[in-house]
Amino acid sequence: MDHETFERRLVVLFTAVVALLAVLSVRLWQVQVVQGDYFARLADENRLRVTSVAAPRGLIVDRAGRPLVVNRPAFTVALMPTEMVRPHEEIPRVARFLSMDPAEIRQRLAAGRERPFEPVRLRRDVPKDVIAALEESRMDLPGVLIEIEPVRDYLYRELGAHMLGYLGEIGDADLRRLRADGYESGDLIGKAGVERVYDRYLRGRSGELQAEVDAMGRLSRTLRTIPAVPGDTLVLGIDLPMQQAAEAALGNRLGAVVAMDPQTGAVEAFVSHPAFDPDLFSTGIHARDWNALLHDPRQPLIDRAAQAGYPTGSVFKIVTATAALELGLVNADTGFYDPGYYNLNGRIFHDNENEAFGHLSFLQAIAVSSNVVFWTIGRAVGPEHISEYAHLYGLGTRTGVDLPDEIAGVVPDPAWKRRVYHQPWYGGDTLNTAVGQGYVLVTPIQAARMVAAVANGGTLVTPHIAVEIRAPTGQIVERIAPPPAGRVPLSPQTLATLRTGLAAVVTRGTATSIQIPGLAVAGKTGTAESGHGKPYAWFVGYAPADDPKVVVVAMVENAGYGAEFAAPIVQRVLEVAFGMTPPAQPGDPKP
Amino acid sequence: MSTATAAAPTALDAPQARRRRLVRNLDPLLLASTAVLVAFGLLMVYSTTRSMPHPLAYTRSQMLHLLIGVGVGIVLVAADYRTLASGWRWLYVANLLMLAAVLVIGRSSLGAQRWIPLGPFGQFQPSELAKLVIVITLAKHMADRPGPYRSVVDLMPFLIHVAIPMVLIFRQPDLGTALVYGAIFAGMLFAGGARRRDLAALGAAACLVSPVLWHFLKEYQRRRLMVFLDPALDPRGAGYGIIQSKIAVGSGLMWGKGLFAGTQNLLQFVPEHHTDFIFSVIGEELGFVGGLALLALFLIWLWRGVRAAAVARDRFGALAAVGIVSMVAFHVFVNVGMTVGIMPITGIPLPFISYGGSALMTMLWATALLLNIGMRRQKILF
Numbered sequence: 001m002d003h004e005t006f007e008r009r010l011v012v013l014f015t016a017v018v019a020l021l022a023v024l025s026v027r028l029w030q031v032q033v034v035q036g037d038y039f040a041r042l043a044d045e046n047r048l049r050v051t052s053v054a055a056p057r058g059l060i061v062d063r064a065g066r067p068l069v070v071n072r073p074a075f076t077v078a079l080m081p082t083e084m085v086r087p088h089e090e091i092p093r094v095a096r097f098l099s100m101d102p103a104e105i106r107q108r109l110a111a112g113r114e115r116p117f118e119p120v121r122l123r124r125d126v127p128k129d130v131i132a133a134l135e136e137s138r139m140d141l142p143g144v145l146i147e148i149e150p151v152r153d154y155l156y157r158e159l160g161a162h163m164l165g166y167l168g169e170i171g172d173a174d175l176r177r178l179r180a181d182g183y184e185s186g187d188l189i190g191k192a193g194v195e196r197v198y199d200r201y202l203r204g205r206s207g208e209l210q211a212e213v214d215a216m217g218r219l220s221r222t223l224r225t226i227p228a229v230p231g232d233t234l235v236l237g238i239d240l241p242m243q244q245a246a247e248a249a250l251g252n253r254l255g256a257v258v259a260m261d262p263q264t265g266a267v268e269a270f271v272s273h274p275a276f277d278p279d280l281f282s283t284g285i286h287a288r289d290w291n292a293l294l295h296d297p298r299q300p301l302i303d304r305a306a307q308a309g310y311p312t313g314s315v316f317k318i319v320t321a322t323a324a325l326e327l328g329l330v331n332a333d334t335g336f337y338d339p340g341y342y343n344l345n346g347r348i349f350h351d352n353e354n355e356a357f358g359h360l361s362f363l364q365a366i367a368v369s370s371n372v373v374f375w376t377i378g379r380a381v382g383p384e385h386i387s388e389y390a391h392l393y394g395l396g397t398r399t400g401v402d403l404p405d406e407i408a409g410v411v412p413d414p415a416w417k418r419r420v421y422h423q424p425w426y427g428g429d430t431l432n433t434a435v436g437q438g439y440v441l442v443t444p445i446q447a448a449r450m451v452a453a454v455a456n457g458g459t460l461v462t463p464h465i466a467v468e469i470r471a472p473t474g475q476i477v478e479r480i481a482p483p484p485a486g487r488v489p490l491s492p493q494t495l496a497t498l499r500t501g502l503a504a505v506v507t508r509g510t511a512t513s514i515q516i517p518g519l520a521v522a523g524k525t526g527t528a529e530s531g532h533g534k535p536y537a538w539f540v541g542y543a544p545a546d547d548p549k550v551v552v553v554a555m556v557e558n559a560g561y562g563a564e565f566a567a568p569i570v571q572r573v574l575e576v577a578f579g580m581t582p583p584a585q586p587g588d589p590k591p
Numbered sequence: 592m593s594t595a596t597a598a599a600p601t602a603l604d605a606p607q608a609r610r611r612r613l614v615r616n617l618d619p620l621l622l623a624s625t626a627v628l629v630a631f632g633l634l635m636v637y638s639t640t641r642s643m644p645h646p647l648a649y650t651r652s653q654m655l656h657l658l659i660g661v662g663v664g665i666v667l668v669a670a671d672y673r674t675l676a677s678g679w680r681w682l683y684v685a686n687l688l689m690l691a692a693v694l695v696i697g698r699s700s701l702g703a704q705r706w707i708p709l710g711p712f713g714q715f716q717p718s719e720l721a722k723l724v725i726v727i728t729l730a731k732h733m734a735d736r737p738g739p740y741r742s743v744v745d746l747m748p749f750l751i752h753v754a755i756p757m758v759l760i761f762r763q764p765d766l767g768t769a770l771v772y773g774a775i776f777a778g779m780l781f782a783g784g785a786r787r788r789d790l791a792a793l794g795a796a797a798c799l800v801s802p803v804l805w806h807f808l809k810e811y812q813r814r815r816l817m818v819f820l821d822p823a824l825d826p827r828g829a830g831y832g833i834i835q836s837k838i839a840v841g842s843g844l845m846w847g848k849g850l851f852a853g854t855q856n857l858l859q860f861v862p863e864h865h866t867d868f869i870f871s872v873i874g875e876e877l878g879f880v881g882g883l884a885l886l887a888l889f890l891i892w893l894w895r896g897v898r899a900a901a902v903a904r905d906r907f908g909a910l911a912a913v914g915i916v917s918m919v920a921f922h923v924f925v926n927v928g929m930t931v932g933i934m935p936i937t938g939i940p941l942p943f944i945s946y947g948g949s950a951l952m953t954m955l956w957a958t959a960l961l962l963n964i965g966m967r968r969q970k971i972l973f
Contacts (some may be wrong), residue, residue: 005784006782006909007901009781010897010901012781013897013916014893014894014897017890017920018890020920020923021890023924023928024886024923024924024927024928024931027931027933028840028874028931031837031841031931031932032840032844032874032878032879032882033844033845033879035841036841036842036845036879038841039837040842042841042842043838043839043841043842043875
């Protein structure tokens, strides 16, 4: 290639460069001179305003479609940071109206700085009289926006609070994780319960309003609207009457109640007391309320049904009995002698009340809950096998219920004790474990699943609160039916013995007080030493005994005997579940 | 080409005399336009960052890089540019290793890995310097294979030469810089004598491949490109930059709102307004006149660059100068075009102006190379 050609091509290149710069110049002329006034107006009149239109969150209803959680319209006060004229005067004034701290408002404004055209929400659910007062001063407060937004409304307040959950403004960690899914800062997100687990269905999609506004912040022209898409409806397996009955039966004692369909694992009642009022959170919880909840010694924020483990006492005998039966060590008729104490290498273990049952069969031992018999067979079964069968029943592992932060509980065995306590396993540990004392920790939802396995013939169901997701139009979007977690290998004989034993508990054993005329109930009491105060009272039961439809578990902290304090709760829930009005108690007022 | 007319040093050329002649040959217009551009850049970096928590931090950092850039630049002017070419293979490999290192250890920023941390010395963005290295090595490569290029096949070695670093940069992902390579490649091949129809064929091939590339883009890049076509798609997200930038530039009108007086600038409506979007603040504060003046400065600089190519004493120097001109012209067009909504947002800085040490130093060294090439020109002027 000769130099002339090169120079010719250089000329072409330079011409291209000049052309490109010319294109830019023309474009600049167009933007700055031809359309300049338009952009200048947008720039100084505060021009374009884009506000998001909150989507109504999906409803939460019980299995019959009775609403549990809905939305109600409420006023939200927001601030357009760019529209304020004298922020240092305006912010304290707005703060006074909303009874907020000016520093908090400044903090919120700083957080919303990346998107200065978006209003920063200051307070949701502002009372009408405050709105009226604000409206009057509107002219002096440019940049203040009053919007109507849906606010979450928990119709039954504290009912099922732990299971339903509550809302809160999205945190930084969640925001980073979920930004790609369309979550934005200031959004409300489910923080607990099904509100959190099913947030992506419930939240809907917020819409958008693009508009030009004048210097006073009034809309002058709507440029574009994208309507909000409401969230899907969450249908729970919960039965509102059963839930209400369970709430009332537990009353203001500390504890938990779980009712479940033993075939499907659908949870029909889910109670943890003390509870909290989720409405407190719907509009951004006040620091005072939050601290009160956080520092309440009764720990109302903990879900006692799935986030707390307890020794089960004799409820655990279901595990020990299964192991002994499956290993062929006993059968229903094996005879025992219960002198009221057990001699472990010279150490004497006494039964609770020093009660001596004398000669009795294994079946009777289940019915009357003889500790001596279960200590005897517990030693024969051995800690490894007890632990193995406990795990087969799903103890020591999370049930997989659709709630956040479930815990796994503890099933001890020698290896576990060595790992955790660096101590050897003693004979007394085996005795304790065999009757659900010592290191055993079980959540009420785990207990419910264990009993369900006996009731349904050995299937380890996966409990679930929600059963369906429906579009706002009513169409089913998704059915929630998690597959079972496994099977407990129960021979027909074992199953028959367990069921007969659990039925005998109610017909002639420890829980005869809760018989329901016309309904055969089976179950097991538990009275677990808590180490502080009165024992934990447990009752796990199901009905009808021959064709189980409902499993109910009740646990009351530091109450006393299971038969006395937990069994009546189960009885009450079963009565409601099967539509039986309880016979009028003496002393009840006549209707 | 130029080797035939290149002057052999004569016995009369005493070293001092030669040095004096070289200094006399320094292009004053190129020097002056560079100086004004750099000063302009410092002023605008100050204007865009002075309301930040540490008002002088950015300007100071930029000045520090300016000093280092000028210091190294003087060495680059003093040494004969042909010595740069001698180790081009090593330079090329080292460059690739550096780009690969970014992918491995690079620090992430806005979803892209572009920086290598240098401890107390801050961080370094190898893809900036890599552009210059590619210009130098490709120029030498083309000088070693002077053609004539009779078919697309003859261009393949050069295509591979550019494609490897381009893919590495694309993976970071830095779409804009990868496209700069395309511009450098096209400019140098055209000037270097490739046939127009071969270049057209390569261009057509690139168009055919681009749907495949679309697949490799990160989500945010796709969104930016889609939003470029319709900013209203996402006025609070990716479209926000474009809309706000146009408002800023447009509201500058003929004379601008005055230096330091841009409201869009002050309120930080324009994202990245001290780096990629610095021109929108220039447009806002200095208006159409200021923007045009800046483009005129770039025109002078580019003109002197083309002149350096024209007078270069050898094919290597000529092609290197063309590569630098292509690179800077592309930067200016895409960057300014993006702020006025005729180019997609790709994150390419405005040469000499945008805040960013690696970019500023690279541009200074590119200028040094142009000065060097122009200074050691053919004896016979035309």
